[in-house]
Amino acid sequence: MNNTYQIYLISDSTGETLDRIFIAIKAQFKNIDYKIHTYSFTRTENQIFKILSEAEKFSDSIILYSIVDSNLAKYLANISNEKKIPCFGVLGDLILSFSKLLNQKASHQPSGQYALNDEYYTRIAAIQYTMNHDDGNLVKEINKSDIILLGVSRTSKTPTAIYLANKGFKTSNIPLINENSVPKFLKDNPKITCVVGLSTEPERLVDLRKNRMNTLKETENKSYTDIEKIRNEVNDAKNTFRKYKWPVIDVTRKSVEETAASIIKIYEIYKQND
Numbered sequence: 001m002n003n004t005y006q007i008y009l010i011s012d013s014t015g016e017t018l019d020r021i022f023i024a025i026k027a028q029f030k031n032i033d034y035k036i037h038t039y040s041f042t043r044t045e046n047q048i049f050k051i052l053s054e055a056e057k058f059s060d061s062i063i064l065y066s067i068v069d070s071n072l073a074k075y076l077a078n079i080s081n082e083k084k085i086p087c088f089g090v091l092g093d094l095i096l097s098f099s100k101l102l103n104q105k106a107s108h109q110p111s112g113q114y115a116l117n118d119e120y121y122t123r124i125a126a127i128q129y130t131m132n133h134d135d136g137n138l139v140k141e142i143n144k145s146d147i148i149l150l151g152v153s154r155t156s157k158t159p160t161a162i163y164l165a166n167k168g169f170k171t172s173n174i175p176l177i178n179e180n181s182v183p184k185f186l187k188d189n190p191k192i193t194c195v196v197g198l199s200t201e202p203e204r205l206v207d208l209r210k211n212r213m214n215t216l217k218e219t220e221n222k223s224y225t226d227i228e229k230i231r232n233e234v235n236d237a238k239n240t241f242r243k244y245k246w247p248v249i250d251v252t253r254k255s256v257e258e259t260a261a262s263i264i265k266i267y268e269i270y271k272q273n274d
Contacts, residue, residue, distance in 0.1 A: 005034040006058040010051060010065040010076065015040040018066050021090050042067070048076050056083045063087040068106070123168045130165035133172035134158055139183045142172040143192055147267055149173040150182070150241070151198030152233045153224075154208040156251050156259060160198070163260045169267070177233070179240045190244040194270040196263050197241035197248040202230045204252050 009018040015038050026032065039051050055061040063080050065087070067073040073089055080087035099106045126146075132138055133145065135158065142148055146169040149157045157173035164171045174181065186192065209225045223229050241248045247266050251259050 003033065003060045005032065006037060006055060006061040007034050008037045008039065008051060008055050008061060008063045010039045010042050010048070010063060010067070012041065012043050012067045012069065012072070015066075018064055018090065021066075022064060043069070043072070045072065045075050048072070049079060052076070052079050052083055052085065055085055061085050064090065066090050119168070123166060126168050126170045127162070127165040129170040130161050130172070133170075134161065136174045136181075139172075139174065142174075142183070143185070143189075145170050145172040145193050147171045147263060148186070148193055148195045149198055149263075150176050150195065150237070150246070151200075152176050152205070152230075152237050154205055154212065155198040155200050156256055157198060159256045160251075160259050160263070163256050164263060167260070167264070169264075176237045176240065178236050179243075182240065182244075187244065190246065194267045195244070195246045196266055197237065197246045198259070199234060199238060199241075199248050199250050200252045201250075202227060202234050205230050205234070 007022065009015055009022060011018050019038075022036075026034070037051075037055075039047070042048060042051065052063070055063065063076070063085055065073070065076055067076060067089070068091060077087055077089065129144075133142055147161075147164060149161055149171065150173070151157050153175055157175070161171040161173045174183070176182070186195070206225055206227055209230075213221065213225065238248065240246075249259055249262050249266075254262075
């Protein structure tokens, strides 16, 4: 019988960085049984001592931490060592290495990545813009977009757009029924901004649309899940992308993060050639 590992994620900020790192780590290992214990805004020795005293009760505890205060991080590592609990820091060595390379002393300020600077406000503006221009809304303004996504229904346009917005890209998305769904000014100026088509396998779309209909408790719109109609939709969309020379990403087996990363690469190439 496999042991259940007690994973303690200890952060001096929101813990988002640790969450992402642990997700990346566990993806490399199959069949591990674990329980997550998340501790955010941990900024005192007393907090750390209480957490480690709790972790000590289990024989399979593992500590993963992100603490920028070097003295506090050292305290955590020392107490973990005393209690014989495996302990791994994700920032300490990186911050030290960058400090040496940049010839600059690190601030060791918790939550530094959430500073209310220009980058933060750019991201907030991008999120607001993207939400206002979701699903074909305010198409007359989409020339202001950094990125425009086109695709038939259920090709992850909205979640991908929101993800890109969180990266600071003002993103519009337009659902495609046929070529007539594309705004005229975009047809006349197909390179006015970075336009990317999203496509997927028809069989995958059938499953996604059926799930959506079940969620909404709809039963009447049979054509929405008809495989032949969907094949025609997908082919028409591909022909439209080809006609206007818009790059296409097949999202069938891609996560939103992978799709967004590909779109950002396309955007960078577009800006270089702009």
